Amino acid sequence: xxxxxxxLIRQWTSRSNGQEGxxxxxxxxxxxxxxxxxxxxxxxACCDAMVETVHFLRETMKPADIGYKAVIxxxxxxxxxxxxxxxxLVSIAVSPSYTDEEYSxxxxxxxxxxxxxxxxxxxxxxxxxxxxxxxxxxxxGEVEKGRAICRSQALPGQLVFVTGHVGSSAAGLHLLLAKKxxxxxxxxxxxxHQRPSAQIQAGRLLQASGAxxxxxxxxxxxxxxxWEIAEASDVTIHIDAECIPIREExxxxxxxxxxxxxxxxxxxGEDYQLVGTVSRDGLAALSQQFAExxxxxxxxxxxxxxxxxxxxxRDGQQMTLNKAGFNHFVHVEEKKG
Amino acid sequence: xxxxxxxLIRQWTSRSNGQEGxxxxxxxxxxxxxxxxxxxxxxxACCDAMVETVHFLRETMKPADIGYKAVIxxxxxxxxxxxxxxxxLVSIAVSPSYTDEEYSxxxxxxxxxxxxxxxxxxxxxxxxxxxxxxxxxxxxGEVEKGRAICRSQALPGQLVFVTGHVGSSAAGLHLLLAKKxxxxxxxxxxxxHQRPSAQIQAGRLLQASGAxxxxxxxxxxxxxxxWEIAEASDVTIHIDAECIPIREExxxxxxxxxxxxxxxxxxxGEDYQLVGTVSRDGLAALSQQFAExxxxxxxxxxxxxxxxxxxxxRDGQQMTLNKAGFNHFVHVEEKKG
Numbered sequence: 210x211x212x213x214x215x216x217l218i219r220q221w222t223s224r225s226n227g228q229e230g231x232x233x234x235x236x237x238x239x240x241x242x243x244x245x246x247x248x249x250x251x252x253x254a255c256c257d258a259m260v261e262t263v264h265f266l267r268e269t270m271k272p273a274d275i276g277y278k279a280v281i282x283x284x285x286x287x288x289x290x291x292x293x294x295x296x297x298l299v300s301i302a303v304s305p306s307y308t309d310e311e312y313s314x315x316x317x318x319x320x321x322x323x324x325x326x327x328x329x330x331x332x333x334x335x336x337x338x339x340x341x342x343x344x345x346x347x348x349x350g351e352v353e354k355g356r357a358i359c360r361s362q363a364l365p366g367q368l369v370f371v372t373g374h375v376g377s378s379a380a381g382l383h384l385l386l387a388k389k390x391x392x393x394x395x396x397x398x399x400x401x402h403q404r405p406s407a408q409i410q411a412g413r414l415l416q417a418s419g420a421x422x423x424x425x426x427x428x429x430x431x432x433x434x435x436w437e438i439a440e441a442s443d444v445t446i447h448i449d450a451e452c453i454p455i456r457e458e459x460x461x462x463x464x465x466x467x468x469x470x471x472x473x474x475x476x477x478g479e480d481y482q483l484v485g486t487v488s489r490d491g492l493a494a495l496s497q498q499f500a501e502x503x504x505x506x507x508x509x510x511x512x513x514x515x516x517x518x519x520x521x522x523r524d525g526q527q528m529t530l531n532k533a534g535f536n537h538f539v540h541v542e543e544k545k546g
Numbered sequence: 547x548x549x550x551x552x553x554l555i556r557q558w559t560s561r562s563n564g565q566e567g568x569x570x571x572x573x574x575x576x577x578x579x580x581x582x583x584x585x586x587x588x589x590x591a592c593c594d595a596m597v598e599t600v601h602f603l604r605e606t607m608k609p610a611d612i613g614y615k616a617v618i619x620x621x622x623x624x625x626x627x628x629x630x631x632x633x634x635l636v637s638i639a640v641s642p643s644y645t646d647e648e649y650s651x652x653x654x655x656x657x658x659x660x661x662x663x664x665x666x667x668x669x670x671x672x673x674x675x676x677x678x679x680x681x682x683x684x685x686x687g688e689v690e691k692g693r694a695i696c697r698s699q700a701l702p703g704q705l706v707f708v709t710g711h712v713g714s715s716a717a718g719l720h721l722l723l724a725k726k727x728x729x730x731x732x733x734x735x736x737x738x739h740q741r742p743s744a745q746i747q748a749g750r751l752l753q754a755s756g757a758x759x760x761x762x763x764x765x766x767x768x769x770x771x772x773w774e775i776a777e778a779s780d781v782t783i784h785i786d787a788e789c790i791p792i793r794e795e796x797x798x799x800x801x802x803x804x805x806x807x808x809x810x811x812x813x814x815g816e817d818y819q820l821v822g823t824v825s826r827d828g829l830a831a832l833s834q835q836f837a838e839x840x841x842x843x844x845x846x847x848x849x850x851x852x853x854x855x856x857x858x859x860r861d862g863q864q865m866t867l868n869k870a871g872f873n874h875f876v877h878v879e880e881k882k883g
Contacts, residue, residue: 241592345682
């Protein structure tokens, strides 16, 4: 860091984003921010951290991607409650291994994600880190009073769905670790890893439908998320491997890389799609609404009964789905092999 | 970290603290927490990070102290807005250099601080860190609508005050770095550094009085906080060095250590007292209220006019107060010399 570090940090963090009249009374620059949600709403709050070499590598994520993804992973948690993301507090521990220019780009990524989702940065802390870059982002959102969708509300008889496609981010990570300059046809996989989307619109549809039971975002892989729902709701979930939506490019790249695409879908994580349960009565209307918005909405199984378990049928065989998801405690480097 | 790390983390973070009926709809354990402030209040949000070797050293802070202080520094920011702290989100990046037992103690410190101030832990993230321990805590609080005290509201003619004493934390740090086993008479200094208090009660008095102009908490040293107020309010602040409240023990220890206690008060930081401005009309009533609560309340100067400047009179000489506060980018080790 240069000696004029405080003015630099101020430069990085002094941008004013967001709209007037969004409920913010005191923004960035005081001891704390003050805002006023409407009386009809509840505040939704979440916090996700990202650490260099644990959650990302310099080789696979540009500084702007790191900032962007740190925000998206939090907005995705708000989406998984059926809420709207509104405010962000960003804590960054900067290490000497990045340049000032790279930190400026990292903040570009943070603000780009915030702008895209209507989120205003209202506070945070910028400190130094002796070695690795750390980001901890808190996002606050709103949801209609009493209408947040929890992971504990799955009911026997409901269907299990997932939005979009899964496994793309893990395929992208494999690609980025294997090839410095990926061919153009695989770039959508790299983008799925570096610039994921949060499913706020899908979450709002599900929340408004009143037909959604439980909901999670796919941050740690489909298997881990389904187990969380099964355990929190005390239900047995049964999914069909053949129904899991995987992009054509992922299937094609998996063949070339001699990898099992289903493993990426089940254990890869960071797809930030929504997985949950929906009543059979509500399915037709929801499917149509998702189709109108061109958001894939795929039924992959059902809730069979009580029991805190997840089963999968694969190649005609039914088995208990292995719980282990993407393990943030295993270094990504170790995953190369 | 042991292999059963997830169950350990769950054990550390699964405590339920706080009261029923405090507005929390969905607590820890889902994608996000949901809470409902009353319609008459605004939400106050802040975020502070602490990094090993930058903000604390293992030699001077026990794991429980680290957790405790990370929470207090945030509650102090809520106090400096005149609010009440309500909820916390805790993000921890754990490094292999601490044992599971030490992490358990760190969480003990977090929950101890939260219990003392009526704060409920509603979320967070526990990840690994390749080298140093990182904590980022977000605290959410409430303040009566339109009544948050900002640092930009100082007015010419107002008096400048500080609560409690300043310089104690810096004296404590000096002591802890100098002596492995401090004599008993200096232990209050060590405690000031390791277990500071947040001035929520003082902040509430000041907020209720309607007489308080600007307010900051002393996290980075009195000089830095006064400059922040002067710049945000566009005023010239003039303080008298002789009025700055410094504890007897600090003065005595400074003599032994051949240090200047005023430097600790002005540039030491982490005292978490409140410094601000108050109208002359409001002074008498406020002084009495503080006296009744046995909280020292000391006038140290006045707001002289406009101008974004801070002057100090010291030994009969008037000069511009050096702005530099405690610099978190300078390693504490380097400060030993």
